Amino acid sequence: xxxxxxxxxxxxxxxxxxxxxxxxxxxxxxxxxxxxxxxxxxxxxxxxxxxxxxxxxxxxxxxxxxxxxxxxxxxxxxxxxxxxxxxxxxxxxxxxxxxxxxxxxxxxxxxxxxxxxxxxxxxxxxxxxxxxxxxxxxxxxxxxxxxxxxxxxxxxxxxxxxxxxxxxxxxxxxxxxxxxxxxxxxxxxxxxxxxxxxxxxxxxxxxxxxxxxxxxxxxxxxxxxxxxxxxxxxxxxxxxxxxxxxxxxxxxxxxxxxxxxxxxxxxxxxxxxxxxxxxxxxxxxxxxxxxxxxxxxxxxxxxxxxxxxxxxxxxxxxxxxxxxxxxxxxxxxxxxxxxxxxxxxxxxxxxxxxxxxxxxxxxxxxxxxxxxxxxxxxxxxxxxxxxxxxxxxxxxxxxxxxxxxxxxxxxxxxxxxxxxxxxxxxxxxxxxxxxxxxxxxxxxxxxxxxxxxxxxxxxxxxxxxxxxxxxxxxxxxx
Numbered sequence: 079x080x081x082x083x084x085x086x087x088x089x090x091x092x093x094x095x096x097x098x099x100x101x102x103x104x105x106x107x108x109x110x111x112x113x114x115x116x117x118x119x120x121x122x123x124x125x126x127x128x129x130x131x132x133x134x135x136x137x138x139x140x141x142x143x144x145x146x147x148x149x150x151x152x153x154x155x156x157x158x159x160x161x162x163x164x165x166x167x168x169x170x171x172x173x174x175x176x177x178x179x180x181x182x183x184x185x186x187x188x189x190x191x192x193x194x195x196x197x198x199x200x201x202x203x204x205x206x207x208x209x210x211x212x213x214x215x216x217x218x219x220x221x222x223x224x225x226x227x228x229x230x231x232x233x234x235x236x237x238x239x240x241x242x243x244x245x246x247x248x249x250x251x252x253x254x255x256x257x258x259x260x261x262x263x264x265x266x267x268x269x270x271x272x273x274x275x276x277x278x279x280x281x282x283x284x285x286x287x288x289x290x291x292x293x294x295x296x297x298x299x300x301x302x303x304x305x306x307x308x309x310x311x312x313x314x315x316x317x318x319x320x321x322x323x324x325x326x327x328x329x330x331x332x333x334x335x336x337x338x339x340x341x342x343x344x345x346x347x348x349x350x351x352x353x354x355x356x357x358x359x360x361x362x363x364x365x366x367x368x369x370x371x372x373x374x375x376x377x378x379x380x381x382x383x384x385x386x387x388x389x390x391x392x393x394x395x396x397x398x399x400x401x402x403x404x405x406x407x408x409x410x411x412x413x414x415x416x417x418x419x420x421x422x423x424x425x426x427x428x429x430x431x432x433x434x435x436x437x438x439x440x441x442x443x444x445x446x447x448x449x450x451x452x453x454x455x456x457x458x459x460x461x462x463x464x465x466x467x468x469x470x471x472x473x474x475x476x477x478x479x480x481x482x483x484x485x486x487x488x489x490x491x492x493x494x495x496x497x498x499x500x501x502x503x504x505x506x507x508x509x510x511x512x513x514x515x516x517x518x519x520x521x522x523x524x525x526x527x528x529x530x531x532x533x534x535x536x537x538x539x540x541x542x543x544x545x546x547x548x549x550x551x552x553x554x555x556x
Contacts, residue, residue, distance in 0.1 A: 109307025257367025265416025333381025334361025
């Protein structure tokens with residue numbers, strides 16, 4: 079019996095291709111791409127002072143374009159290609175027709191779809207790093223940093239954790255959609271790069287109000303909704319697990335936002351918009367390594383913890399630990415991505431459901447993929463502790479790689495160009511760097527003194543400066 083014409087195979091639709099899966103994968107990839115362009119472009123351009131709006135947005139736009147060229151040139155094969163060394167694939171181009179039209183290493187998709195899907199993940203990782211460097215990094219140094227970090231840091235963690243032949247993948251690490259590869263990596267790399275680049279101008283550190291809160295919310299909304307593709311696309315098939323991952327993502331995120339908001343009200347007296355966005359981001363990050371392998375009740379618990387633990391590290395511990403105060407992490411990427419990503423990885427090792435892992439990983443054995451709670455429940459506590467141990471090993475590996483490689487890259491770049499802008503450029507901002515300004519408005523977007531216009535509050539100590547009376551302090555917890 080002949081197949082209907084729309085299902086019949088031909089040269090453009092081989093027998094291994096699933097048209098539905100391919101359509102969803104391309105859609106999911108585009109949703110993730112829109113998180114960066116325009117999502118983070120808008121968020122970065124509006125969450126900074128007016129004089130940094132153009133530079134901040136442009137750092138994101140440049141990274142998106144630069145990563146794509148590097149990705150198809152050599153990066154994809156280093157992250158997902160043939161084994162070169164235990165933690166890295168062999169560099170090669172991903173532009174040849176024969177390669178791009180053949181079936182990819184997992185799922186019923188062509189390589190062209192997989193290259194595109196994995197590109198948008200690599201791109202957003204670099205753009206997240208930029209969040210820690212807004213308001214002072216030399217743009218020319220950023221132009222060099224992006225391809226170097228993608229090549230010598232991102233590919234190592236992606237291959238080790240996501241590629242089937244990667245050493246951590248073989249050990250059974252669970253990173254559903256990038257809690258390690260994207261968020262922990264970007265949080266650690268951003269913080270490390272911020273250390274080497276140096277701080278913003280003292281005036282900017284003391285007071286750094288958003289220039290457009292409504293646009294900031296629009297960018298945050300694109301980030302949140304785009305996460306449907308971020309986590310929903312990682313089964314590489316239109317499966318029930320993809321549906322579960324999407325729902326868990328939004329449930330955890332909403333819970334985290336509300337918890338953060340309540341904590342702000344309880345301790346600071348006002349519902350902070352920036353705080354709500356931070357809680358949203360930590361929820362998205364925390365659920366990412368676990369999205370399709372935990373039950374809904376676990377997503378709620380993860381949301382409660384992601385809305386409270388990073389809040390505590392950001393609003394309390396940050397002000398008490400001198401090293402954290404010394405490093406100028408503009409958008410608190412360390413707390414929202416490194417802390418939240420690590421938290422998500424650990425909680426994945428606790429809550430991972432064997433049945434869901436089997437659906438996701440498509441393997442008959444469950445030994446590698448069982449959370450600690452299910453290990454106790456099934457009288458397999460040893461397997462549960464083993465899984466948790468692998469999750470912790472993954473955290474240590476990602477931290478080590480990113481601290482070392484990011485530091486080496488920054489030191490090498492500063493031999494060629496300064497990492498930090500000159501004092502004159504720091505004072506002037508966009509006009510001095512790009513010859514362009516975001517708004518034809520008077521002033522710097524500062525119309526009144528607010529008690530809630532920074533990530534950490536104004537009572538953190540500013541090194542080598544005298545604080546102004548500007549952003550009255552958020553009160554530390556007793």
